[in-house]
Amino acid sequence: MKKKMMMSFFLLVTGTLFGQTNLGEVIGTVVDKKTNQPVYDAIAFIETAGTKYQVRTEYDGRFRISGIPSGTYILQIRQYEDTMKNIIVNVPVDGFYQTGIIKFESTLMTLGAVDAGYNKNEIKLISGNLPVKTLTAEEIDKSPLKFNVKGLIASMSSEIRLDDDGSLAFRGARKNDMLYLVDGVKTSNVGSVPGCSIGSMMVYTGGLPAKYGDTMGGVVVMESKSYFDLYRQWEAEQIRSGNR
Numbered sequence: 001m002k003k004k005m006m007m008s009f010f011l012l013v014t015g016t017l018f019g020q021t022n023l024g025e026v027i028g029t030v031v032d033k034k035t036n037q038p039v040y041d042a043i044a045f046i047e048t049a050g051t052k053y054q055v056r057t058e059y060d061g062r063f064r065i066s067g068i069p070s071g072t073y074i075l076q077i078r079q080y081e082d083t084m085k086n087i088i089v090n091v092p093v094d095g096f097y098q099t100g101i102i103k104f105e106s107t108l109m110t111l112g113a114v115d116a117g118y119n120k121n122e123i124k125l126i127s128g129n130l131p132v133k134t135l136t137a138e139e140i141d142k143s144p145l146k147f148n149v150k151g152l153i154a155s156m157s158s159e160i161r162l163d164d165d166g167s168l169a170f171r172g173a174r175k176n177d178m179l180y181l182v183d184g185v186k187t188s189n190v191g192s193v194p195g196c197s198i199g200s201m202m203v204y205t206g207g208l209p210a211k212y213g214d215t216m217g218g219v220v221v222m223e224s225k226s227y228f229d230l231y232r233q234w235e236a237e238q239i240r241s242g243n244r
Contacts, residue, residue: 022069022070022093022094022184022202022221022223023066023067023068023069023070023093023094024068024069024070024091024092024093024094024095024096024097025064025065025066025067025068025091025095025096025097026044026046026064026065026068026073026075026089026091026096026097026099027062027063027064027065027096027097027098027099028044028062028063028075028098028099028100028101028102029060029061029062029063029099029100029101029102030042030044030057030061030062030063030077030101030102030104031061031101031102031103031104032103032104032105032106033103033104033105033106034105034106036103038057038059038060038061038062039057039061039077039079039104039106040057040058040059040061041056041057041079042056042057042077042078042079042104043055043056043057043077043078043079044056044057044063044065044075044076044077045065045075045076045078046065046068046073046074046075046076046089047076048069048071048073048228048232049228053065053066053067053068064096068091069091069223070091070092070093070199070200070223071090071091071199071200071223071228071229071232072088072089072090072091072229072232072233072236073088073089073091073232074086074087074088074089074232074235074236074239075087075088075089075099077102077104079104079106080106082104082105082106084102084104084105086239087099087102088236088239088240090136092134092200092202093134093200093202093221093223094202094221095134133156133157133202133203133205134200134201134202134203135152135156135198135200135201135202136200137198137199137200137225137229137233140152140195140198140201141196143155143195145195146195146196147194147195148195149190149193149194149195149198150162150166150168150190152195152201153168153190153201153203153220154168156201156203157203157205159171159205159218160203160205160218169217170205170217170218171205178217178218178219178220179217179218179219179220180219180220180222181219181220181221181222182222182224183222183223183224190220190222193222193224197224197225198222198223198224198225199223199224199225199226199229200222200223201220201221201222201223202220202221202222203218203219203220203221204218204219204220204221205218
């Protein structure tokens with residue numbers, strides 16, 4: 001009985017470690033289109049597959065939406081009865097997408113303005129991006145190596161070598177001493193993964209996060225395309241072409 005309980009616990013912990021979804025963030029600033037003043041308490045949100053990721057803007061108009069699975073989304077800004085729906089964002093793996101300044105047009109009458117000041121010496125900008133190489137689905141689709149996944153990985157960094165026998169090696173590590181994760185699941189080989197199914201790919205050649213800490217080489221993280229990825233891509237193309 002004790003052995004069965006220990007085995008169940010081990011399986012639970014293993015599933016937790018290797019079933020994690022690679023998440024990213026969206027950050028930006030919302031200002032009034034007419035006055036250029038920060039828009040306070042507006043709702044910035046992303047809806048996908050029945051899930052909504054949302055936050056409210058701060059006094060300076062800034063917002064940060066965390067815990068979003070990597071991919072292409074439509075960001076919406078809502079304040080009272082007004083909603084802005086044409087903002088396309090590409091959320092990276094373990095990083096953030098910076099929207100910059102979003103000019104929000106409100107139908108409400110502005111009665112006054114608030115002056116917001118800041119101290120440049122106290123501002124700290126944190127990138128949040130580790131020294132990693134990333135390829136999006138669009139970049140993979142345009143690559144001449146899209147049908148050769150290992151060749152595609154090797155092309156992402158000069159620290160990765162593809163030997164004649166098809167083995168990958170990271171500089172300073174033995175052949176095949178690396179970790180592959182496809183949709184959060186550990187695998188020993190990615191040679192059979194078709195390039196057209198990859199939504200994003202990221203390679204760590206150093207500074208591995210703790211969740212990938214069981215290898216002395218590098219880490220290759222892949223996220224496959226889903227129906228929702230294809231739908232959001234189509235939706236983004238419709239917005240770019242002016243059909244929506």
